[in-house]
Amino acid sequence: MNIIVCIKRVPMTQEVDLEIDANGRGVKTDALAYVINDWDNYCIEEAVRLQESLGGSVTAITIGGEDDEEVLRRALAMGADRAVRIEPGTRELDGFVISKILAKAIQGMACDLVLTGVQADDDNNGSVGILLAEQLGLSHAAVVTGVEPAGATATVRVELEGGMDEVSTIRLPSLLTIQTGINEPRYVSIMGIRKAGKKELTVIPLSDMGLSEDDLTPRTRIEEVFLPPETEGAEMIEGDAASVASELIRIIKEKGVNL
Amino acid sequence: MGDIFVVAEHRKGKLREITFEMLYKARELCRSSSHRLTALLLAGKGTGFADELSSWADRVLVFEDDRLENFSSDMYKEILYRVIREDQPFLTLIGHTSWGMDLAPALSVKTGLPLATDCVGIQADDGRPIVTRQIYSGKLFSRVSFKQATGYLVTIRSGAFIPPNDAEKGHGEVIRRDVPSDLSDPRRTFVEFVDTGAGEIDITQADLLVSVGRGIGEEENIATIRDLADKMGGTLSCSRPVVDKNWLPKFHQVGTSGKSVRPKVYLALGISGAFQHVAGIAGAGTVIAVNKDRKAPIFRVADYGVVDDLFKVAEALKQQLTGG
Numbered sequence: 001m002n003i004i005v006c007i008k009r010v011p012m013t014q015e016v017d018l019e020i021d022a023n024g025r026g027v028k029t030d031a032l033a034y035v036i037n038d039w040d041n042y043c044i045e046e047a048v049r050l051q052e053s054l055g056g057s058v059t060a061i062t063i064g065g066e067d068d069e070e071v072l073r074r075a076l077a078m079g080a081d082r083a084v085r086i087e088p089g090t091r092e093l094d095g096f097v098i099s100k101i102l103a104k105a106i107q108g109m110a111c112d113l114v115l116t117g118v119q120a121d122d123d124n125n126g127s128v129g130i131l132l133a134e135q136l137g138l139s140h141a142a143v144v145t146g147v148e149p150a151g152a153t154a155t156v157r158v159e160l161e162g163g164m165d166e167v168s169t170i171r172l173p174s175l176l177t178i179q180t181g182i183n184e185p186r187y188v189s190i191m192g193i194r195k196a197g198k199k200e201l202t203v204i205p206l207s208d209m210g211l212s213e214d215d216l217t218p219r220t221r222i223e224e225v226f227l228p229p230e231t232e233g234a235e236m237i238e239g240d241a242a243s244v245a246s247e248l249i250r251i252i253k254e255k256g257v258n259l
Numbered sequence: 260m261g262d263i264f265v266v267a268e269h270r271k272g273k274l275r276e277i278t279f280e281m282l283y284k285a286r287e288l289c290r291s292s293s294h295r296l297t298a299l300l301l302a303g304k305g306t307g308f309a310d311e312l313s314s315w316a317d318r319v320l321v322f323e324d325d326r327l328e329n330f331s332s333d334m335y336k337e338i339l340y341r342v343i344r345e346d347q348p349f350l351t352l353i354g355h356t357s358w359g360m361d362l363a364p365a366l367s368v369k370t371g372l373p374l375a376t377d378c379v380g381i382q383a384d385d386g387r388p389i390v391t392r393q394i395y396s397g398k399l400f401s402r403v404s405f406k407q408a409t410g411y412l413v414t415i416r417s418g419a420f421i422p423p424n425d426a427e428k429g430h431g432e433v434i435r436r437d438v439p440s441d442l443s444d445p446r447r448t449f450v451e452f453v454d455t456g457a458g459e460i461d462i463t464q465a466d467l468l469v470s471v472g473r474g475i476g477e478e479e480n481i482a483t484i485r486d487l488a489d490k491m492g493g494t495l496s497c498s499r500p501v502v503d504k505n506w507l508p509k510f511h512q513v514g515t516s517g518k519s520v521r522p523k524v525y526l527a528l529g530i531s532g533a534f535q536h537v538a539g540i541a542g543a544g545t546v547i548a549v550n551k552d553r554k555a556p557i558f559r560v561a562d563y564g565v566v567d568d569l570f571k572v573a574e575a576l577k578q579q580l581t582g583g
Contacts, residue, residue: 018395118360124377124396127364130364163455166453168448168450219374220403220405221404223401227399233559235563248547252467255523257466
């Protein structure tokens with residue numbers, strides 16, 4: 001089973017105060033730490049597990065600068081066989097353009113499965129995977145929490161809302177967008193990443209790919225980024241832990257809970 | 260001006276809430292412009308959904324076929340592609356649900372129409388629509404415009420536009436259309452639904468939920484909070500990351516993919532407040548959030564907030580409950 005995983009490096013934004021950049025259309029990124037997109041980590045793990053049980057190869061692809069190779073090296077350390085970075089230069093990309101670039105890169109590769117994360121933690125679009133599926137003419141399923149290939153088909157489990165999953169059979173080759181929690185991604189050591197340095201990592205400049213100007217024209221544009229509108233918000237309880245605790249106990253009792 | 264299309268979503272013989280939320284928003288957009296509101300129903304035969312939808316829309320286009328009893332991205336895409344090509348709607352709304360996420364991007368490529376996903380606001384006064392979305396897990400908002408096109412596709416976040424109980428009702432026309440006879444067989448076939456929320460405790464029945472999120476840090480720390488929940492006479496629940504890591508079984512999970520809860524008090528410890536989680540606590544009486552991150556979105560929806568280490572607060576609560 002030959003599998004392609006499309007992955008992305010994203011800024012870590014938990015417990016970080018994001019600042020809007022000078023042109024008002026993005027955030028200041030210089031002070032941010034970067035990690036692999038959480039969904040993509042599960043995605044690599046799923047691909048590697050399938051390859052371990054069924055054979056074949058895993059190719060990881062990202063679109064980004066040299067710093068973004070970090071996620072490719074991580075994928076290689078987890079068990080991917082080769083990696084491809086597409087260098088976009090300074091172009092502005094939206095989900096549509098990204099899917100066009102990925103489609104062009106994947107077109108010539110033999111594959112049974114393409115895996116992407118459900119969404120990325122930065123732009124939260126959740127659209128690239130299925131855009132890509134349609135560009136490639138592949139069958140697809142979104143928000144997948146289980147996949148078991150069997151010959152020319154696979155059984156997939158999709159997470160719906162309200163504590164409900166949907167099981168279906170899908171014809172391969174197929175594109176699946178992978179949901180967090182589908183597996184337990186393996187631990188990656190610094191040593192492992194260093195060792196994976198020997199594996200093949202190809203860099204392709206976007207300008208060499210032969211995409212048309214129309215393919216590279218974004219369909220949507222962020223006009224403005226802004227802080228969430230002020231709400232009344234929570235009444236903040238200040239003080240040391242003991243006084244906070246006694247105030248919380250008072251409030252909880254007042255709301256009719258017996259402690 | 261053209262139509263605003265709303266693609267109805269239904270599951271197991273019921274129209275889903277997102278359908279009415281989209282219809283409500285679409286009606287508001289129609290009121291400030293001269294658009295016509297059209298609901299699109301793709302369903303099995305004899306559902307009665309068309310009548311229900313007709314009180315919300317100017318017209319309901321109905322495509323009935325046994326193969327449409329359950330959602331099929333391939334079938335929906337083919338049928339919607341054709342009706343969009345014929346009717347040229349100005350705007351097409353689809354739920355940003357698991358199914359909508361499987362359909363809308365494919366439809367966007369097939370029709371060549373631009374797509375914006377997971378929108379919480381739409382303006383469509385003149386010409387191209389402008390949408391509002393959340394980015395960086397709700398820490399920032401963005402205003403997004405489209406490249407000029409003959410129509411636009413937008414997916415709508417669940418809970419973004421809740422219709423009031425007295426939402427204005429009308430009586431739209433129900434128009435049945437034939438399902439194209441030349442549709443190829445879908446590449447994916449439905450097998451079954453599986454209930455993943457059942458388990459040994461029912462968090463929906465609790466008066467007090469003591470809930471943990473990513474801030475719990477390590478699996479070993481779950482025991483500390485379980486102990487706190489016991490001492491408070493409450494029930495332990497959690498947000499998605501805790502279930503993803505297999506630290507608690509799924510029946511503890513609060514949120515859109517888990518359970519919606521309505522306790523008297525919801526104590527959120529180390530939960531950042533992603534919208535999928537917040538949607539699950541809309542029915543809670545009082546929400547108290549403890550989080551180290553002052554900017555965590557949970558503080559925007561909580562009634563009371565504490566910016567502190569959750570373990571310090573948990574320890575102090577335990578001491579006062581046992582020592583006092």
